[in-house]
Amino acid sequence: MVNVQPRQDAYVSGSGTISAGKYDDVRISGSGRILGDIQCTKVKVSGSAKFNGKIESEFMNCSGSAKCLSDVEIQKLNVSGSLSIDGKVTGGDVHISGSFKTKNDLNVDSVNVSGSMRTIGMVKAEVISVKGSLSAEKGAECEVFTAKGHISMNGLLNAENVKITHSGLSYGYSYVPEIGGETIEISRFDDSNIFSRVFTRVFNLGTNFRSNVIEGSAVKIDYTSSSVVRGDAVTIGPKCKIDLVEYTDDVQIHPSANVKEVKKIEQ
Amino acid sequence: MSEELISKKDLLQLTGISYGQLYRWKRKNIIPEDWFMKKSSFTGQETFFPKGKILERIEKIMELKDDQSLDDIARVFSISKENIAEFQNVTLSLDEIPKQVLQIYQSLLPNSKLEQLNTVQLCSLLFVNDWLLKGSVTIEEVKQFLLLVETHKTQIKLEDTVVIYIRKFGVGTWIIGKQNETFVDQKDAILIHVKLVNYLNSFTS
Numbered sequence A: 001m002v003n004v005q006p007r008q009d010a011y012v013s014g015s016g017t018i019s020a021g022k023y024d025d026v027r028i029s030g031s032g033r034i035l036g037d038i039q040c041t042k043v044k045v046s047g048s049a050k051f052n053g054k055i056e057s058e059f060m061n062c063s064g065s066a067k068c069l070s071d072v073e074i075q076k077l078n079v080s081g082s083l084s085i086d087g088k089v090t091g092g093d094v095h096i097s098g099s100f101k102t103k104n105d106l107n108v109d110s111v112n113v114s115g116s117m118r119t120i121g122m123v124k125a126e127v128i129s130v131k132g133s134l135s136a137e138k139g140a141e142c143e144v145f146t147a148k149g150h151i152s153m154n155g156l157l158n159a160e161n162v163k164i165t166h167s168g169l170s171y172g173y174s175y176v177p178e179i180g181g182e183t184i185e186i187s188r189f190d191d192s193n194i195f196s197r198v199f200t201r202v203f204n205l206g207t208n209f210r211s212n213v214i215e216g217s218a219v220k221i222d223y224t225s226s227s228v229v230r231g232d233a234v235t236i237g238p239k240c241k242i243d244l245v246e247y248t249d250d251v252q253i254h255p256s257a258n259v260k261e262v263k264k265i266e267q
Numbered sequence B: 001m002s003e004e005l006i007s008k009k010d011l012l013q014l015t016g017i018s019y020g021q022l023y024r025w026k027r028k029n030i031i032p033e034d035w036f037m038k039k040s041s042f043t044g045q046e047t048f049f050p051k052g053k054i055l056e057r058i059e060k061i062m063e064l065k066d067d068q069s070l071d072d073i074a075r076v077f078s079i080s081k082e083n084i085a086e087f088q089n090v091t092l093s094l095d096e097i098p099k100q101v102l103q104i105y106q107s108l109l110p111n112s113k114l115e116q117l118n119t120v121q122l123c124s125l126l127f128v129n130d131w132l133l134k135g136s137v138t139i140e141e142v143k144q145f146l147l148l149v150e151t152h153k154t155q156i157k158l159e160d161t162v163v164i165y166i167r168k169f170g171v172g173t174w175i176i177g178k179q180n181e182t183f184v185d186q187k188d189a190i191l192i193h194v195k196l197v198n199y200l201n202s203f204t205s
Helices: A194-202 B008-015 B020-025 B051-064 B071-084 B099-108 B119-134 B139-153 B196-203
Strands: A008-012 A014-016 A020-030 A031-034 A038-045 A048-051 A056-060 A066-067 A074-078 A082-085 A089-096 A100-102 A105-111 A116-119 A127-130 A133-134 A141-151 A158-166 A178-188 A209-221 A224-236 A241-253 A257-263 B005-007 B038-039 B046-049 B159-166 B169-180 B189-195
Touching: A008 A014, A014 B196, A020 A031, A020 A105, A038 A048, A056 A066, A074 A082, A089 A100, A100 B139, A127 A133, A141 A241, A158 A209, A178 B020, A209 B020, A224 B020, A241 B196, B005 B008, B005 B051, B008 B020, B008 B046, B008 B051, B046 B051, B099 B119, B099 B139, B119 B139, B139 B159, B159 B196
Parallel strands: A008 A020, A014 A031, A020 A038, A031 A048, A038 A056, A048 A066, A056 A074, A066 A082, A074 A089, A082 A100, A089 A105, A100 A116, A105 A127, A116 A133, A127 A141, A133 A141, A141 A158, A158 A178, A178 A209, A209 A224, A224 A241, A241 A257
Antiparallel strands: B005 B046, B038 B046, B159 B169, B159 B189
């Protein structure tokens, strides 16, 4: 089981192919194709690369453009260019400042997006923080979810703490059908830009976060429309449109919110 | 099919747990995903649970959660759940595996995580301990067996698997095959020939 042979580096700086195997560093600065599964300590793509097999590596840095057709197992993934992965992604920290697309589930320690990330699967992590755009077709599960920007999901967002600051104008509507957790806070990004403030007024973009069900122990929402909000302590902020609010301990509703029905549930 | 259902709202009212707790348990997989059943109701969609199962599970969690971490509880449920599906009478947990065998396993595969062992692997570790105590095989031979199990861990099924160890001219070989479909030359020295299930039951009974 012990690998006695020292591993070797593989560099492509013009155009070339790398075959499957174990390497130390894999660097592609021109255009490269990796023919099979690779195991290595570092992958660096600054040109264009296509991985036909699995990638198992400690670090991966993609500042060019890369595509991987299979699973990726990684301790630290950094994307500042564009990366698309067809298989599952497992591992440690994922940091996106470019564009990242996956066709399968993501199961990692932390996800940090300051660019754009799109996945058809679901995202599972300890911490997810978004400062750009995140779209997850099957939802997300984490302990701490913080987002400032655009969120779009088609499944459940399940997190201990959810904090979403949405600014609908520049990205379009954010939509998460179901949110569940301990504390949920949804607020609107206060735009200091006078132009976009006027724009918001003129087109009456009052609510720009949409959901169907929001359930948490402590819920506080602003500028949000949802059919049902349930919780122990619920605070409905300005310009919300809610069909039904159910609470057990405490409820506060802002005068400018539009709430059709409020019910107190007796324990 | 006509299982009694309970809505999420009624469940929380009945058990006194909060939404935060329920979602936390779901995240940790202590409550299986497929117990969350979406049904349309007059307020749009509502979530329902199989009443008997969920009440029993929550009672158990409440019992355990004071002195165990959620991750430990999750492990208890994930291992016992797998077993209940296949054998009613067998439950295995990591605590039942003797330390010396775990040490052999870890020295062999230092990168593996013990929490991620599946039932087949847990079984194989129990067997290994037994064989080593009986002295029928050596540690080196056991390592070969563990490696074989490791490589095929997802393919091996508990129900119909036999484990055979033969030694011929001093050279030993492990065979893991399907019960009733694996044949060995009787002239060879067969040191071990066991059905995984029978053997497992003999441990627990």
